[in-house]
Amino acid sequence: APRVFSGIQPTGIPHLGNYLGALRSWVSLQEEFGSVLYSVVDLHSITVPQDPDTLRRSVLDMTACLLACGVNPDKSCLFQQSQVPEHAELGWILSCLTSMPRLRHLPQWKMKSQSQKNEGSVGLFIYPVLQVADILLYQSTHVPVGDDQAQHLELTQDVARTFNNQYGEFFPIPRALMSNSAKKIRSLRDPLVKMSKSDPQKLATVRLTDTPDEIVMKFRKAVTDCTSEVTYDPERRPGISNLVAIHSAVSGLAPEELVRQSRGLETAQYKLVVAEAVIAHLTPIREEVHRLRGDTGFLTGVLTRGTHAAREVATPVYDAVCRMVGLR
Ligand code: ATP
Ligand code: MG
Numbered sequence: 001a002p003r004v005f006s007g008i009q010p011t012g013i014p015h016l017g018n019y020l021g022a023l024r025s026w027v028s029l030q031e032e033f034g035s036v037l038y039s040v041v042d043l044h045s046i047t048v049p050q051d052p053d054t055l056r057r058s059v060l061d062m063t064a065c066l067l068a069c070g071v072n073p074d075k076s077c078l079f080q081q082s083q084v085p086e087h088a089e090l091g092w093i094l095s096c097l098t099s100m101p102r103l104r105h106l107p108q109w110k111m112k113s114q115s116q117k118n119e120g121s122v123g124l125f126i127y128p129v130l131q132v133a134d135i136l137l138y139q140s141t142h143v144p145v146g147d148d149q150a151q152h153l154e155l156t157q158d159v160a161r162t163f164n165n166q167y168g169e170f171f172p173i174p175r176a177l178m179s180n181s182a183k184k185i186r187s188l189r190d191p192l193v194k195m196s197k198s199d200p201q202k203l204a205t206v207r208l209t210d211t212p213d214e215i216v217m218k219f220r221k222a223v224t225d226c227t228s229e230v231t232y233d234p235e236r237r238p239g240i241s242n243l244v245a246i247h248s249a250v251s252g253l254a255p256e257e258l259v260r261q262s263r264g265l266e267t268a269q270y271k272l273v274v275a276e277a278v279i280a281h282l283t284p285i286r287e288e289v290h291r292l293r294g295d296t297g298f299l300t301g302v303l304t305r306g307t308h309a310a311r312e313v314a315t316p317v318y319d320a321v322c323r324m325v326g327l328r
Pocket of ligand 1: 008010148197
């Protein structure tokens with residue numbers, strides 16, 4: 001049966017890239033698929049150093065943000081990854097089916113290990129395998145993610161095939177579901193890199209909780225090139241094209257149409273147009289996040305219910321894997 005799984009790390013408040021590239025489709029998929037699981041993947045977030053109190057707070061903040069975006073806990077199972085121990089357990093079994101060279105070339109390892117003093121932990125190196133386990137533990141068929149996860153999805157498909165060849169047909173081969181308009185939203189400070197929660201530059205990301213003033217300021221300072229005309233050419237003009245892509249994703253209008261409407265505007269003026277469109281889109285979400293954020297009891301309750309529902313699916317799958325592998 002078709003089943004959707006996806007996850008997001010509790011590494012801070014989600015930004016426009018997370019929202020347009022992934023979370024928005026999480027919401028619409030709840031209507032299309034009968035079985036949908038979304039996880040706050042806290043085990044992934046500790047692959048780089050995290051302050052314990054901040055992490056605890058971030059899990060609840062992320063839960064509030066997901067609900068505010070429209071994830072409905074009555075339609076989808078929303079849970080905290082570490083509360084379902086089978087993720088780590090299946091991760092171990094699958095890590096024994098994955099070679100070191102297969103992991104060494106993955107882009108996240110290359111990027112995030114460079115910024116670590118210890119050159120990256122073993123956990124950071126193998127976390128793509130934990131991600132494979134997250135997906136396969138629910139025998140998922142569809143995974144809504146941004147473009148930065150494409151190679152991790154390929155790894156998931158490879159590991160599922162390896163398992164099926166070695167032990168017998170068991171895992172469906174999961175498919176990525178990617179938004180056409182917002183596969184990869186770029187940093188407002190450096191259009192050559194993706195927007196990231198863990199980017200230390202405050203001006204690089206627009207977060208779901210940013211105030212209208214902050215949003216205007218960030219777009220005003222967005223890095224573009226020295227041509228003042230508005231065009232859409234992601235290869236040659238990544239900065240301005242990123243703004244058009246954001247505008248397109250929040251307005252539902254095609255980039256070409258937006259460029260036509262902006263004829264005669266200087267990029268400086270166009271930045272304010274995009275900022276206004278983003279503010280209009282994010283305001284109801286921001287208000288809902290603030291309302292939910294204070295209600296810790298409610299948020300914990302949602303996650304607890306989600307954990308029970310997730311374990312009901314995960315336990316029999318994990319048991320079957322153990323039997324196939326010879327551990328039972
Ligand atoms: P971190 O910097 O901590 O890795 P992140 O911003 O990359 O944070 P994740 O929690 O790793 O966010 O990813 C959550 C989801 O958001 C994934 O599906 C990912 O593909 C998607 N995503 C992340 N960044 C972008 C982006 N810039 N554009 C589109 N989708 C994105
Ligand atoms: Mg990431």
